[in-house]
Amino acid sequence: MTLLREVHAWNAESHLSQTVRDLPPSGIRRFFDLVNEMDEAISLGVGEPDFVTPWHVREACIYSLESGYTSYTSNKGMPELREAIADFTKEQLGLDYDPTDQILVTTGVSEAVDLAFRATLNPGDEVIVPEPCYVAYVPDIILAGGVPRQIPTRIDDEFRVTPESIVPAITEKTKALVLSYPNNPTGAIMTRSDLESIADLVVEHDLLVISDEVYGMLTYSGTHASFAQLDGMYERTIILNGLSKSHAMTGWRIGYALGDPMLIGAMTKIHQYTMLCAPIMSQMAAIxxxxxxxxxxxxxxxxxxxRRRLFVAGLNRIGLRCIEPQGAFYAFPSIAETGLSSEAFAERLLREQRVAVVPGNVFGQSGEGFLRCSYATSREELIEALDRIETFLDGL
Known part of the structure; x- marks a missing residue:
């Protein structure tokens, strides 16, 4: 028996899913780990508000605990929260969603992204993903058995997706299009006119649109436009949203999905077997x-x-071309003229000047030559960061 066990020694790696083995780790985390090793580093890398959740929201959570709200909720989320989401969406977008079967409360918007792909994709289905984009889209598509078809957006188009960029990626296997505006990492938005320009393509090729609008309330030029607002697009669109960015509630993990009852029902089916429900205390705070x-x-x-105006003006002043982002809380300056790769620039800037940014290539190949800088930090730190970046550039 001992000999048998020696011959057949346990090999954990051989028991891993090949799909998971092939997935690269998040490119963002390595830089966060480096920041944690340094004193007096200024971090422009974290994709979350620097504000604490407002007191009245925290107080609602405390009250819920004191009142004994510690149980499971409906898989879809508390009825009161779904009604509040419906009212908020009606007020902000003018769209009606039935709380009973068109709204699902998820554990953060990240779960909603995962559910949207798993509920709609069959093995081999293709999904068009404009890049640069949020790092989870491509891995989530792969984990759902789908095939991501990344398409580039360009600084000269202010990182907006165009019909001309979509058409070459469409095949007979194309199932869905991801829209993520306001965009992480570029801060780009899509106007209603921009969205109208791609609506005919969506109809012509019978596409589902998965619209991640978690930064929608952080739109600085006009009002946020949702693809679901366009004629005939309401039924074709799953809206993903949440309170993490707009209400400074990242750690509370409250997101939600809006859409056709059949699509939301399919997402709920997966959700009830995996996450079950979002924490009740967080749901009370979200209400x-x-x-x-x-x-x-x-x-x-x-x-x-x-901060946006101050920081972007500063980047351009010191020689890093940066379009003015119209949404979210990121600037996406070009470093092409330095001759450094995104990763080399970011790592040297951190080690030599103690400023942490995220290399653009972690958001897709079209992000190479750029950096993501979060301006969700104090104006004083942004000014100091600009001074350090200028010193770094002078030394190149």
Whole structure:
């Protein structure tokens, strides 16, 4: 028996899924780990608000705990929260969603992204993904058995997706198109006119649109436009949204999906077997945020807007070309003229000047030659970061 066990020694790697083995780890995490090793580093890498969740929202959570709200909820989420989401969406987008079968509360928007792909893709189905984009889309598509078809967006188009960029990627296997605007990492938006330009393609090729709108409330030029607002696109669109960015609630893990009852039902089926429900305490806090959080949300947005103008003007002044982002809280400057790759620039900037940014290539190949800089930090730190980046550039 001992000999048999020696011959057949346990090999954990051989028991891993080949799909998971082939997935690269997140390119963002390595830079966060480096930052944690350094003193006096300024981090422009974290993709979350620097504001604490407003007190009245935290108080609602505390009250829920004191009142004994510690149980499971409906798989879809508390009815009161789904009604609040429906009212908020009607107010912001003018769209009606039935809380009973068109809204699913998820554990963060990241879960909603995963569910949308797993609920709709068959093995081999292709999904068009404009890049640069949020790092989870491509891995989630692969894990769902789909095939990502990445298409580039360009700085000269202000990183907006165009019909001309979509057409070459469409095949007989194309099932869906991902739209992520306002965009992480570029801060780009799509206007209603921009969205209209691709709507005919969606109809012609019978595509599903998965629209990640988690930064929708952080739109600085006009109002946020959703693909679901266009004529005939309501039924074809799954909207993914949440409170992480707009209400400074990243750690609460509350997201939601809106869409056709059959699509939401399919997502709910997976959700009930995996996540079951979002934490009830977080759901109680989210109700308070949606019902009474507009004032604080607008205050945070106003501050982001001030930082946006200050930081982007500073980047251009020191010689890094950067379009003015119209949404989210990221700037995406070009470093092409330095001759350094995105990773080399980011690593040297961190080690030599203690400023942490995220190399653009982690968001897709078309992000090479750029950096993602979050301006969700104080104006004082942004000014200091600009000084350090300028010193770094002078030394190249």
């Amino acid at each position: 308070e945020a949606l019902l009474h959080g507009e004032e604080e949300m607008l205050k945070m947005k106003h501050e982001y807007n001030l």
